[in-house]
Amino acid sequence: MIGPLEALIAALKKLPGVGDKTATRYGFSILNADPAEVRELVAAIRDVKAKLKLCSTCFHLTEEDPCGICADPRRDSTRVCVVETPLDLLAVEKGGAFRGVYHVLHGVLSPLDAIGPEDVRLAELLDRVRDQGVKEVIIALNPTVEGEATASFIRDQLKDQDLVVSRIAYGIPVGGSLEYADPLTLSRALENRVKL
Amino acid sequence: MIGPLEALIAALKKLPGVGDKTATRYGFSILNADPAEVRELVAAIRDVKAKLKLCSTCFHLTEEDPCGICADPRRDSTRVCVVETPLDLLAVEKGGAFRGVYHVLHGVLSPLDAIGPEDVRLAELLDRVRDQGVKEVIIALNPTVEGEATASFIRDQLKDQDLVVSRIAYGIPVGGSLEYADPLTLSRALENRVKL
Numbered sequence: 001m002i003g004p005l006e007a008l009i010a011a012l013k014k015l016p017g018v019g020d021k022t023a024t025r026y027g028f029s030i031l032n033a034d035p036a037e038v039r040e041l042v043a044a045i046r047d048v049k050a051k052l053k054l055c056s057t058c059f060h061l062t063e064e065d066p067c068g069i070c071a072d073p074r075r076d077s078t079r080v081c082v083v084e085t086p087l088d089l090l091a092v093e094k095g096g097a098f099r100g101v102y103h104v105l106h107g108v109l110s111p112l113d114a115i116g117p118e119d120v121r122l123a124e125l126l127d128r129v130r131d132q133g134v135k136e137v138i139i140a141l142n143p144t145v146e147g148e149a150t151a152s153f154i155r156d157q158l159k160d161q162d163l164v165v166s167r168i169a170y171g172i173p174v175g176g177s178l179e180y181a182d183p184l185t186l187s188r189a190l191e192n193r194v195k196l
Numbered sequence: 197m198i199g200p201l202e203a204l205i206a207a208l209k210k211l212p213g214v215g216d217k218t219a220t221r222y223g224f225s226i227l228n229a230d231p232a233e234v235r236e237l238v239a240a241i242r243d244v245k246a247k248l249k250l251c252s253t254c255f256h257l258t259e260e261d262p263c264g265i266c267a268d269p270r271r272d273s274t275r276v277c278v279v280e281t282p283l284d285l286l287a288v289e290k291g292g293a294f295r296g297v298y299h300v301l302h303g304v305l306s307p308l309d310a311i312g313p314e315d316v317r318l319a320e321l322l323d324r325v326r327d328q329g330v331k332e333v334i335i336a337l338n339p340t341v342e343g344e345a346t347a348s349f350i351r352d353q354l355k356d357q358d359l360v361v362s363r364i365a366y367g368i369p370v371g372g373s374l375e376y377a378d379p380l381t382l383s384r385a386l387e388n389r390v391k392l
Contacts, residue, residue, distance in 0.1 A: 002248065002256075002258060002259070002282070003247075003259060004243040004244045004248055004259065005244055005248060007236075007240045007244075008241060008243070010240075011236050011237040011240040011241075012237070012240075014225075014229070015222045015226075016221055016222070017218075017221070022213075024283065025212055025213070026212070027244065028281075029210075029211055029212050030211075030244060030245075031244050031245070031248065031257070035245060038241060038242075038245055040207050041208070041241065042238050042241055042242060044200065044203045044204035044207040044208075045204060045207075045226055045234060045237065045241075046238060047200040047203065047204070048200045048201055048204045048223065048226060048227050049226075049227070049234055050200075051199075051200045052198065052200055052201060052227065060198075061198045061227070063199060085224075086224075087220065
């Protein structure tokens with residue numbers, strides 16, 4: 001009956017976690033939005049597809065190659081932080097504590113999903129850190145089975161190299177409560193206790 | 197750092213109920229989506245703004261004027277169902293029980309928000325039902341203070357006319373549970389009890 005709106009709702013339902021009701025709400029909001037705002041949204045969607053590419057060094061999303069982080073002379077290129085996605089990179093970057101550079105794998109090893117080393121940017125990581133003066137590879141992957149397996153794989157591949165492979169700490173989140181922490185996190189937090 | 201993505205996230209945050217995290221998730225999903233799907237989304241957003249207008253009879257959203265419902269000779273044009281938004285119209289229409297026509301007010305009276313009778317399609321409703329052979333005006337507005345006030349206003353304006361003004365029933369939702377019904381709904385349900 002109102003075809004264009006239904007087409008828009010169908011298109012919006014392809015966004016992650018968006019069902020019928022949410023898509024309908026978004027659809028009406030776009031319908032009633034200011035035309036300038038809608039033009040902005042359309043331009044932003046197009047630009048994100050047209051202008052972004054991957055940095056040929058770290059595989060982060062970027063408009064320029066190399067990306068701003070790789071090109072920044074103030075960043076310490078001897079320390080490489082390995083993350084799964086650009087989103088994870090942004091999360092670490094938001095913390096502001098890390099002054100090294102990154103390597104985005106764009107996935108983790110997952111035999112069940114038939115994702116092997118050749119499906120993620122692992123060869124590029126190994127090539128990059130071998131004989132390039134890298135002193136430390138800091139693994140910041142999610143604490144899942146796949147993340148752990150990927151971490152082990154990287155450690156094994158680099159064990160003959162003269163560099164440190166480390167992993168970010170697992171433990172109780174700052175501001176979190178012991179009461180609500182899951183048992184695995186708690187046992188990891190105990191295991192990795194630090195001397196005061 | 198990744199400007200186009202940030203611009204897209206900012207634009208997506210204007211959707212209702214979308215904050216930073218959801219917008220970021222949508223942004224990455226659009227970034228990683230199939231180009232054809234993204235073209236579809238962009239076309240759908242444009243179409244919804246370009247192709248849809250309001251039916252000059254009932255003010256529902258439509259591509260053709262009059263809309264499919266008003267133009268359908270099988271619909272009973274002597275019964276007019278008054279709703280607040282096109283979304284409400286679609287909800288009633290989905291029920292499939294109503295074979296009359298609609299009138300979309302595009303709002304309800306709300307003195308606190310300075311929305312008076314001239315800000316919604318009330319004059320058009322009154323013009324339409326006066327002396328046009330309309331036998332019943334069925335008010336299907338939300339059971340809020342504003343909805344009730346708008347219903348009273350319509351009833352008062354039409355009290356000299358030879359037609360019935362009715363309101364959809366308030367009560368326990370079908371499939372709902374008395375235990376979880378709020379007290380007001382329960383007292384309305386009792387008040388409007390029907391003889392078996």
